[in-house]
Amino acid sequence: MQRMPRDVTVPDWVDRALYPFTPRTFETSAGRMAYLDEGPRDAAPILVVHGTPTWSFEHRELVRLLSPHHRVIVPDHLGFGLSDKPEDASLLTPAAHAARLRALVEHLDLRDVTLVVHDFGGPIGLPLALEGSRVARVVIMNSWMWSLADDPSVARIDRVIRGPLGRFLYVTLNVSPKTLLPSVLGDRSLLTAPLHAHYLAPFADRRARASLYALACALGGAGAYYESLWARRGALAETPLAIVWGMKDPAFQASHLAVWTEAFPHAEVTRLAEVGHFPAEEDPLAVARVIAGPALAGRLATPRTRARITPSATPRLLLAAAAIGLALATAWALWS
Numbered sequence: 001m002q003r004m005p006r007d008v009t010v011p012d013w014v015d016r017a018l019y020p021f022t023p024r025t026f027e028t029s030a031g032r033m034a035y036l037d038e039g040p041r042d043a044a045p046i047l048v049v050h051g052t053p054t055w056s057f058e059h060r061e062l063v064r065l066l067s068p069h070h071r072v073i074v075p076d077h078l079g080f081g082l083s084d085k086p087e088d089a090s091l092l093t094p095a096a097h098a099a100r101l102r103a104l105v106e107h108l109d110l111r112d113v114t115l116v117v118h119d120f121g122g123p124i125g126l127p128l129a130l131e132g133s134r135v136a137r138v139v140i141m142n143s144w145m146w147s148l149a150d151d152p153s154v155a156r157i158d159r160v161i162r163g164p165l166g167r168f169l170y171v172t173l174n175v176s177p178k179t180l181l182p183s184v185l186g187d188r189s190l191l192t193a194p195l196h197a198h199y200l201a202p203f204a205d206r207r208a209r210a211s212l213y214a215l216a217c218a219l220g221g222a223g224a225y226y227e228s229l230w231a232r233r234g235a236l237a238e239t240p241l242a243i244v245w246g247m248k249d250p251a252f253q254a255s256h257l258a259v260w261t262e263a264f265p266h267a268e269v270t271r272l273a274e275v276g277h278f279p280a281e282e283d284p285l286a287v288a289r290v291i292a293g294p295a296l297a298g299r300l301a302t303p304r305t306r307a308r309i310t311p312s313a314t315p316r317l318l319l320a321a322a323a324i325g326l327a328l329a330t331a332w333a334l335w336s
Contacts, residue, residue, distance in 0.1 A: 008034045008082050013201040015194060019060050023082050026075075026104050030091045031084030033100060035075035037108070039067035045110045046291060047128075048074045049101065051119020051143070052215045053176040054278070055081025057198045061284035062116075065300045066292060070114075075104055077124070079211020081202050092214035095225050097124045105134060112136040116291055117143050118280065119252075120215055123226055130235045137240040139291055140260065140267075141279045142252040146230040147223035158220030161213075170213040171206050186248035186276035189308040233263055241267040242290050246275035246282065 008023035010016070026033040036056050046066055048059045056063075056074040063072050076083040077097045090096065101124060105113070114137045117125040122143030129135040148154040160166045169175040177199040182191050203209045241264050245257045261267060270290050275282045289297035 008032075010082070011201070013197065014057075015198070018194075018198070019057055021056075021060075021063060023056075023076075026107065028078070028100050028103065030088075030096070030100070031078050031086050033075060033078055033084070033104065034082035035073060035104065036063060037071070037073050038063050039069070039071040041071055043069065043071045044112060044114065045071040045073060046114045046116060047105065047110060047125070048072065048116040048280075049118070049121035049125030050074070050077070050080070051121045051124075052080070053181055053203065053212050054119075054199060055083075055202060057081065058118075058278065059280050061303065062280050062288055062291070065284065065288040065303075068301070069292065069296055069299070073108065073110065075101060077101075077211070079208075079214070085202075085208045085211065087207055087210040089210065089214045089217075092211045093225075094120060094123045094215070094218055094222050098127045101125060102128060102131075110134060114139065114291060117141065119143055119277070120218075123222070123229060126229060126236075129239060130229060130232045135239065137242070138236065139242045139244065139287075141244045141287065142246055142249050142256075142277050144252065144256055144259070145226060145233070146259065147226045148220060149223040154220050158217075161216045161219070162221070166216065167213065170216055171209050174200070174203055174209060174212075176209075176212045176216065177203055181278075184249060184251055184277035186246055186272075186274050186282055190282060190306055192307050192309050236264060237266075243267050243269045244272065244279050244287050244290050245269065246272050246277055246279045248273075248275060249277040251277055 008025050010023065021036050021038055023034045024037055026035060048062060050056065050058055055076045059074050063074060066072050078100065079085050079092050086092065105128060111134050113128070113135045115125055115129055115135045116139040118141040122140060122145050126138070126145050129138050161170070181199055182188050182196065185191060203212060243257065243260055247254065261269060270286065272279055272283055272286055279287050285300065285303045288300055292300060
């Protein structure tokens with residue numbers, strides 16, 4: 001891989017008051033990968049790995065809270081955020097994302113890393129902790145690392161996603177950031193129109209949505225890869241491990257949390273009762289305190305006051321989510 005880090009040209013649709021950072025570029029054979037690298041270079045590094053349908057914008061408040069004390073690195077996977085958007089599905093699998101992330105970490109020579117993973121960031125980022133000595137601590141948010149093939153609901157969803165309806169929903173309607181994202185928040189009023197626009201803009205056309213569809217297919221279609229990771233979970237037995245879980249998440253529920261806690265009884269668990277699938281978006285201070293640890297938690301900055309959408313806007317989101325849910329339910333009934 002050719003590696004020539006440089007600044008990224010930030011597009012006009014990014015509100016620099018919300019995202020005042022300087023994205024860098026990491027060149028790979030598959031395209032340019034954008035990443036944030038904020039905070040003192042000699043400070044202990046924190047690597048935050050996002051899932052779908054998000055990008056480093058999701059973790060902007062974590063960067064703001066933690067970068068005065070830590071070096072905070074947040075990549076955008078290829079196909080997401082400010083990174084290039086290849087259309088070849090073979091470049092957009094969890095394993096391919098994991099390989100590029102590993103290359104970035106080696107290029108930056110990150111050591112004694114606190115690794116923070118969320119959603120697909122789990123199977124993309126956790127190989128770093130399983131395969132080497134660069135990771136000193138792990139923080140997991142609403143994620144997984146095992147095959148979901150035996151889950152009947154995942155099997156039904158996978159059947160829909162791989163069919164014409166699934167492709168239409170993801171590629172044509174852009175359902176993932178447009179409707180599914182707000183539907184899995186614990187408090188949907190937090191997703192104001194300006195915030196939501198930052199999750200929609202990276203996927204403005206059908207070609208840019210290949211990454212969304214590829215990971216949707218990988219939920220049930222990459223079971224062998226997930227099993228290969230889970231088979232090596234013993235490598236984390238001696239690693240300090242914290243779990244932050246949004247308990248209102250309709251996707252990754254208490255049963256998924258229980259898999260983690262049964263496998264790793266030494267993990268410190270923080271349950272966020274009113275938070276859904278996106279803890280870093282919904283309660284960034286609680287997440288930052290866990291990442292920072294008790295010695296630093298009390299020194300973090302005060303969170304910004306959050307705007308909320310008006311009550312009249314909320315039913316429209318719920319109605320859109322209900323419409324998509326009805327379409328999926330109909331497809332399950334027809335094809336299951």
